[in-house]
Amino acid sequence: MNKIIHTYQKYSFLFEELVKRDFKQKYKRSILGMGWSILSPLLTLLVMYMVFSNLFGGRMEHYVIYLFSGQLVLSYYKESTKNGMTSLLNNSKIFSKINVPKYMFLFSKNVSALVNFGLTLGVYFIFCIFDGIGFHPRQFMLVFPILCLLGLNIGVGLILSALFVFFRDIRYLYDVLLTLLTYVSAIFYTVDRFSPLGQRLFLLNPVYVYIKYFRCIMIDELIPSPEYHLLCIFYAGISLLIGGWIYKKYNHAFLYYL
Amino acid sequence: MSVIECDKVSIRYMTGDFKAIGLKEYIIRRLKGNYHVKEFWADKDISFKLEKGDMLGIIGSNGAGKSTLLKAVTGIMIPTSGSLKTKGHIAALLELASGFDGDMTVRENTYLRGALLGYTRQFLNEKYDEIISFAELEEFQDYEFKQLSSGMKSRLAFSIACLVNPDIIILDEVLSVGDGAFKKKSGDKMKQILDSGVTGLLVSHSISQVRDLCNKILWLDHGKQVAFTDDVEHYCDAYEEFLMTKKLPKSQADIDKLAQGWQKRQEEERRKKEEAKAKKS
Numbered sequence: 001m002n003k004i005i006h007t008y009q010k011y012s013f014l015f016e017e018l019v020k021r022d023f024k025q026k027y028k029r030s031i032l033g034m035g036w037s038i039l040s041p042l043l044t045l046l047v048m049y050m051v052f053s054n055l056f057g058g059r060m061e062h063y064v065i066y067l068f069s070g071q072l073v074l075s076y077y078k079e080s081t082k083n084g085m086t087s088l089l090n091n092s093k094i095f096s097k098i099n100v101p102k103y104m105f106l107f108s109k110n111v112s113a114l115v116n117f118g119l120t121l122g123v124y125f126i127f128c129i130f131d132g133i134g135f136h137p138r139q140f141m142l143v144f145p146i147l148c149l150l151g152l153n154i155g156v157g158l159i160l161s162a163l164f165v166f167f168r169d170i171r172y173l174y175d176v177l178l179t180l181l182t183y184v185s186a187i188f189y190t191v192d193r194f195s196p197l198g199q200r201l202f203l204l205n206p207v208y209v210y211i212k213y214f215r216c217i218m219i220d221e222l223i224p225s226p227e228y229h230l231l232c233i234f235y236a237g238i239s240l241l242i243g244g245w246i247y248k249k250y251n252h253a254f255l256y257y258l
Numbered sequence: 259m260s261v262i263e264c265d266k267v268s269i270r271y272m273t274g275d276f277k278a279i280g281l282k283e284y285i286i287r288r289l290k291g292n293y294h295v296k297e298f299w300a301d302k303d304i305s306f307k308l309e310k311g312d313m314l315g316i317i318g319s320n321g322a323g324k325s326t327l328l329k330a331v332t333g334i335m336i337p338t339s340g341s342l343k344t345k346g347h348i349a350a351l352l353e354l355a356s357g358f359d360g361d362m363t364v365r366e367n368t369y370l371r372g373a374l375l376g377y378t379r380q381f382l383n384e385k386y387d388e389i390i391s392f393a394e395l396e397e398f399q400d401y402e403f404k405q406l407s408s409g410m411k412s413r414l415a416f417s418i419a420c421l422v423n424p425d426i427i428i429l430d431e432v433l434s435v436g437d438g439a440f441k442k443k444s445g446d447k448m449k450q451i452l453d454s455g456v457t458g459l460l461v462s463h464s465i466s467q468v469r470d471l472c473n474k475i476l477w478l479d480h481g482k483q484v485a486f487t488d489d490v491e492h493y494c495d496a497y498e499e500f501l502m503t504k505k506l507p508k509s510q511a512d513i514d515k516l517a518q519g520w521q522k523r524q525e526e527e528r529r530k531k532e533e534a535k536a537k538k539s
Contacts (some may be wrong), residue, residue, distance in 0.1 A: 014373040021359060021370055026362060098350065098374050099333040161466040169280030252336050255329075256272040 084157025151236030158243025346425025
């Protein structure tokens with residue numbers, strides 16, 4: 001624990017400076033800046049609502065929130081991991097000359113995605129109020145899936161950014177994977193029509209697991225079972241472990257691939 | 259304990275077809291058995307020891323393993339075998355101007371680079387003005403970095419890395435940047451840092467610079483250690499002669515022969531010059 005605090009103190013300044021740089025790089029050319037980052041998921045939401053509410057929404061209460069929960073979690077996951085993927089290679093000029101902890105580049109990249117997520121989350125709650133979902137202390141439990149999601153995003157980001165150094169075509173393969181992920185995350189449809197086994201298979205998808213947690217709290221007004229919490233932690237933990245292991249193992253070997 | 263102890267350090271480098279190939283290509287090559295990775299030893303059994311205040315000049319032609327060795331000392335690479343121990347804060351000046359962000363201002367880049375080098379915010383706040391004035395960039399603080407000339411860029415990088423009083427300083431060809439005036443200034447700064455008891459490693463193709471600054475010499479050739487010695491003048495003579503004849507010395511006698519050859523050559527040149535002068539007058 002002491003070691004962690006010491007490392008944090010040592011690198012907090014570097015972390016801040018990297019975050020500043022990432023924000024400047026990201027928003028320097030857009031007039032809308034951060035506003036766009038909120039607007040774009042909302043526009044997607046609007047289109048999805050117009051298209052799918054006729055198909056699926058008729059039979060369902062709070063369909064907008066159902067859609068928004070999925071869109072919120074999925075777009076955060078997508079943004080975070082896609083930006084994270086290039087974070088290591090883009091800084092190759094730095095880490096091939098200066099001895100810095102390489103995961104810092106990924107961490108700082110994750111901050112801007114997290115900020116966007118936070119802003120969109122605010123809009124999400126406003127939508128909830130308009131849709132007649134009032135405040136309840138239960139909703140504080142959402143901190144749990146959010147933390148797990150952050151863990152998953154960093155873990156997957158670590159794995160992807162390392163892979164991207166080794167294989168440059170991962171970018172395209174991952175785009176395909178993300179499209180598939182969108183379809184199997186039950187963003188706009190419900191899973192009731194699947195057999196019990198089929199519904200269980202959905203739980204293999206960590207993004208769906210976190211989306212379901214949100215819906216459970218906000219729409220069904222229930223706190224998921226303890227086992228479900230364990231599943232959430234499991235996905236975050238396993239991705240962090242694999243990502244951390246790759247970074248540790250290849251810490252000095254990344255140089256060969258530049 | 260010495261400040262740097264390098265004991266039989268070997269560094270294996272990997273190269274081959276794997277660079278920038280995609281995953282699909284990788285799998286196909288693996289299946290066909292067409293995937294080749296070449297390994298080579300960038301450094302093999304390098305040993306040296308530096309005490310506080312020593313300045314080591316690392317000499318050798320291109321591909322001798324000099325830069326790789328420096329990277330190992332800074333911790334960017336780790337030795338494949340052998341042990342390398344360092345004591346204290348290291349300031350490394352490797353290919354100075356790279357790694358800056360072109361779209362950020364000089365001020366922002368200074369802070370970012372300082373943070374990367376492990377300084378604290380407080381320290382940078384104190385030293386910022388000093389860094390800028392040493393780099394002679396007072397009027398350019400809010401310019402975007404890409405607007406600077408390459409000389410200015412390396413001046414800034416040099417200033418940030420040097421104004422820290424490091425325990426170990428690592429210089430890779432960096433004294434040979436900037437214009438004449440700054441060259442002198444950075445040289446003076448280097449000497450001042452050296453006099454403060456810092457331990458240094460210098461890679462330079464300018465032998466006169468090595469003679470000037472270093473009290474120890476490590477001669478590398480294709481990753482192998484030819485010599486580690488504190489007899490700077492003698493070995494520099496031998497090295498310069500080696501550059502002319504390309505005959506790698508295998509024993510002490512060879513070194514002496516090379517050094518003598520160089521002395522002779524120098525004398526001849528001097529005589530020729532004098533003759534030319536005499537003819538002119």
